[in-house]
Amino acid sequence: MSTVTKPAPAVVSAAPAAKPTVPFMLPQLHEADIEAVNKVLRSGMLRAASKCEELEKRLGEMSGAKHAMTCANGTCALQLAYEPLFKRGDDVLVPAWSYIATAAMLVARGCNPIFVDADPTTGQIDMNDAAKRVTKKTTGIAATHMYGTPVDIDAVQDLAKKHGFKVVYDCAQSHLSTYKGQPVGKFGDAVTYSFYATKNLGTGEGGMITCNDDALARQIKLLRSHGETEKYLHEQVGYNYRMNDMAGAIACSRLDRLPAETAARQQAAARYDSLLSEFSAFITPMRATPGSVSVYHLYTLKLNIEKLRCSRDEFSKQLLAEGVPSAVHYPRSLPQQPAFKEFMGMQTAPWPVADSLGARVLSLPMHHGLTDAHFDQITTAIRKVISANKA
Numbered sequence: 001m002s003t004v005t006k007p008a009p010a011v012v013s014a015a016p017a018a019k020p021t022v023p024f025m026l027p028q029l030h031e032a033d034i035e036a037v038n039k040v041l042r043s044g045m046l047r048a049a050s051k052c053e054e055l056e057k058r059l060g061e062m063s064g065a066k067h068a069m070t071c072a073n074g075t076c077a078l079q080l081a082y083e084p085l086f087k088r089g090d091d092v093l094v095p096a097w098s099y100i101a102t103a104a105m106l107v108a109r110g111c112n113p114i115f116v117d118a119d120p121t122t123g124q125i126d127m128n129d130a131a132k133r134v135t136k137k138t139t140g141i142a143a144t145h146m147y148g149t150p151v152d153i154d155a156v157q158d159l160a161k162k163h164g165f166k167v168v169y170d171c172a173q174s175h176l177s178t179y180k181g182q183p184v185g186k187f188g189d190a191v192t193y194s195f196y197a198t199k200n201l202g203t204g205e206g207g208m209i210t211c212n213d214d215a216l217a218r219q220i221k222l223l224r225s226h227g228e229t230e231k232y233l234h235e236q237v238g239y240n241y242r243m244n245d246m247a248g249a250i251a252c253s254r255l256d257r258l259p260a261e262t263a264a265r266q267q268a269a270a271r272y273d274s275l276l277s278e279f280s281a282f283i284t285p286m287r288a289t290p291g292s293v294s295v296y297h298l299y300t301l302k303l304n305i306e307k308l309r310c311s312r313d314e315f316s317k318q319l320l321a322e323g324v325p326s327a328v329h330y331p332r333s334l335p336q337q338p339a340f341k342e343f344m345g346m347q348t349a350p351w352p353v354a355d356s357l358g359a360r361v362l363s364l365p366m367h368h369g370l371t372d373a374h375f376d377q378i379t380t381a382i383r384k385v386i387s388a389n390k391a
């Protein structure tokens with residue numbers, strides 16, 4: 001983390017805006033979504049039924065996977081994927097730069113998370129670093145497609161092939177993303193999704209696992225529902241990690257719009273890329289992995305804080321004073337989380353990139369409804385904050 005001392009921040013706006021005037025995200029439901037839920041409510045069949053099945057079929061196909069299993073949320077999806085693929089005591093490579101669930105569910109499985117540094121250009125898992133951290137007990141890789149962007153899947157699969165590793169891709173942020181022209185569900189042993197309220201496909205809570213192996217799909221389905229093979233016959237111990245049909249109905253209805261909304265996000269990202277080039281000395285957007293097509297769950301950039309007289313948090317506050325909200329994904333790397341302190345002794349090297357990102361990253365408004373006026377307001381605000389804080 002930077003140790004640069006900052007003088008007091010420059011005051012940009014005399015009368016700070018009380019609240020954002022550009023929406024950071026646009027998770028609103030349409031009438032069609034509400035009607036779809038009403039239909040489920042009227043049917044009285046609230047458990048996972050036809051709507052969850054429809055979602056599994058449609059999103060599974062769109063993701064290029066043979067099997068799709070809905071579940072309660074993205075955290076449960078990781079647990080359901082990890083349990084059959086990893087054993088207690090396994091070392092599993094996992095990004096130092098991700099949401100906590102990717103690594104936390106390894107710990108829940110009894111595995112040791114071996115944290116891998118981030119690539120400075122993309123923010124994704126750095127597979128050169130991963131190769132250096134392989135231990136005798138390493139049996140797998142759990143890689144997150146961060147911000148909407150697939151990781152370097154070729155490099156993950158190459159390392160996995162070399163060592164016989166299992167691979168789980170955490171795709172909570174990256175529904176419908178592609179790698180080298182293929183939907184991401186084609187790769188790895190399992191891919192997990194979240195339908196948390198603010199995700200590109202949000203249902204409140206919800207999740208899904210995809211895979212291409214019949215036996216693994218069967219195991220995941222058993223684990224999802226108390227190992228039940230017929231009514232009250234339990235072949236093994238499992239969980240209740242099922243989704244419900246109200247969430248399924250919202251997801252199916254939203255899925256009708258997801259391709260168009262994704263295209264709008266991609267256009268917004270291209271617009272940001274071009275507008276922000278004016279500030280290239282101060283701002284570097286996270287780039288998509290070569291060969292990947294990002295779905296821009298987030299538009300995240302790195303601030304060059306050495307060239308600014310303010311911290312990232314002060315920058316963010318000053319943008320808000322201009323009505324422009326931003327967010328931090330995330331304020332610290334996973335090795336810096338107290339939750340993982342017992343695993344620090346087994347790590348072989350530090351994480352200079354991931355550890356430095358916590359003080360620099362900033363996510364700008366990203367959704368399918370950004371207008372010309374929004375982009376004007378955002379660019380003007382950034383210009384103002386940068387000129388007030390240039391070192």
Ligand SMILES: Cc1ncc(COP(=O)(O)O)c(C=O)c1O
Pocket residue numbers: 073074075076098099101102144170172173193194195196205206207
């Ligand atoms: C990368 C990543 N993995 C896993 C999750 C967990 O998903 P959920 O919140 O649905 O449990 C999230 C959600 O924020 C996420 O962003």
